[in-house]
Amino acid sequence: MSDGRFAFRVTHQDGRARRGVLSTAHGDVETPAFMPVGTQGAVKGVTHRDLDDAGAEILLSNTYHLYLRPGDDLIARRGGLHRFIGWNKPMLTDSGGFQVFSLAERRTITEEGARFKSHLDGSSHLLTPEKATDIQAQLGSDIAMVLDECLALPATADETRVSMERTLRWAKRARARFEAIRDGNAPDVIATNAGQAQFGIVQGGTVADLRKESARRTVELGFEAYAIGGLSVGELPEVMYEMVEHAVEPLPLDRPRYLMGVGTPQDLVEAVARGVDMFDCVLPTRNARNGQLFTSEGRLNIKNAQYAEDDRPPDPACDCYTCRTCSRAYLRHLFQAGEMNAATLNTLHNLRFYLDTLRRIRDAIAFGRFEIFRQSLHERLSRLS
């Protein structure tokens, strides 16, 4: 279906929830979609084949990590990230900004960009809106993100505006650089994906008016689509949902909306209810490695002693490899014994649970039953939590 250009088509609408198809240079993605996080070009503990089996259609990789190791130059020489890691379906890269703010050492933010020291070897780096665009062009992801400033919450309305304005100036610079690369005017960059799209990011903290203004002014800059950033950073879920609502309102109906770094299954269904189409989050994969399973009845901590002799699958309603072949007793044993297989098996399940939840959401929207699904999900998931 894809001719190599970025496209989006809404196929069903149910309230404000939408079902659609996102087309990229590496194929189509059904939305609402969840993107597993493959930080360093791999989702920790699971192979690409396992991701395929679980139903993943698009993968997220982290620009910060890949820039530092093995380096975007090396990846560009390999023909880009898809070829380097052997994943032939769509991929999104973030800008690296969030990791600079959360992982890097001794960072200083100026109008130029973010200066930081690598958490790996202490080497000095400068990440500018242009540099983040260049790196992603060399990685050749299907969707690149602009560099934005990550505001720490709580923040005053004034602080939030100052940060939002900077993010808008950075977005403008990132777009100019993206267009220069696209139009062949950046000979120092090895662009490895001619079909790459660039998403702008709505900021504005927890200030409703700023969320709206940020969305409106980001749309004026003209990106292929729009993301909502700076949420799920400690604010109450209700505040997050409200901010999503304000951020989505000015966004064009014919472009996908991507809520960055969110969230629990409950968060996903609430964001879909407000018109969001794409998600990424480390919750299913990170929690899996810590022994926490998302199930159709809520969360289950496999390390608990109560599961030592429990012969049931983690989630009797699930059809993943783990639930088909492993008991809670076996998974608990593997976790207690420190076997890396515990991480793999738990991750297979959690990803399947997330991806299957999105599939159910898409089906519910297509059949006009989204509200019923939303209510029943909240009821079911409150049980074991």
Next chain:
Amino acid sequence: MSDGRFAFRVTHQDGRARRGVLSTAHGDVETPAFMPVGTQGAVKGVTHRDLDDAGAEILLSNTYHLYLRPGDDLIARRGGLHRFIGWNKPMLTDSGGFQVFSLAERRTITEEGARFKSHLDGSSHLLTPEKATDIQAQLGSDIAMVLDECLALPATADETRVSMERTLRWAKRARARFEAIRDGNAPDVIATNAGQAQFGIVQGGTVADLRKESARRTVELGFEAYAIGGLSVGELPEVMYEMVEHAVEPLPLDRPRYLMGVGTPQDLVEAVARGVDMFDCVLPTRNARNGQLFTSEGRLNIKNAQYAEDDRPPDPACDCYTCRTCSRAYLRHLFQAGEMNAATLNTLHNLRFYLDTLRRIRDAIAFGRFEIFRQSLHERLSRLS
């Protein structure tokens, strides 16, 4: 083909090399066979499905580890090891003796057995020939091993004889206990596999006459089959091959011979040439986790800088998932980045390489070309080593 009883049939002979079929309560195994090591009920880094794909027909698990955690009582209550871990094909358990000698703390060996403290929590335990038999009956493996004394090399001929005599007395006790359980005269043991077989173990260090005597006298005790233990513990390969030759000579032709804990691909082909049918070894799995790959041209250390931009698969002659989908550059990146996926992908390859080598050995025997295969294997594997 299996009616639940242990059986072995030699189907082809080429020199002293044999091809055959081992039948167990959980199905058949083609021999010569390699058994991946699943220490704690899982092969580190790979799922049972991956083992299936790689061609594994029989798995080895470690009695010492499973006895200490989660405990053979718990596993017996789950219906045995097959059910507990969800592996429905044949399984062999060792006696636990080797781990007591190599892992446990403060061990003292008496005629009664081996007293030791757990390496996990310091608790005291006594592993006797009877106890090792009981534990394995509760685990319900298809093949159980007798407890033997693991003699540290170098040892004098006198020390070797003393140890060999003890191993023979222990073997007699283990067999008596095995028969009591089998015949329903051990009500305190929950035997979970009515078709379990028990293998005796030939010891005798590096003393040719003792190897022969140990084999002859172990056969007199009457086991379903026979293993050769206490080799590959530091002696020269030529010495090991010679000892295998002496140990095999008195063994019955109609029973499989299992060379324990061996070895490199070269070791396997040399042992097959001397009439060995079964192997287990941690080399392919442990070396994979350390970044060493066995390939058709020798060993390859994926962490070497020379592979950073090498777009070739690890082994162009291999059809495993890793070689079909990953470059050396990507595998090196994953290893350098500390991703557990490196362990998984390397292990998938090394197991496939070992299992495929055994398949080629079986084919060579069937077609009367074993000597040609043996020579070409030695020539090929010397290249990258």
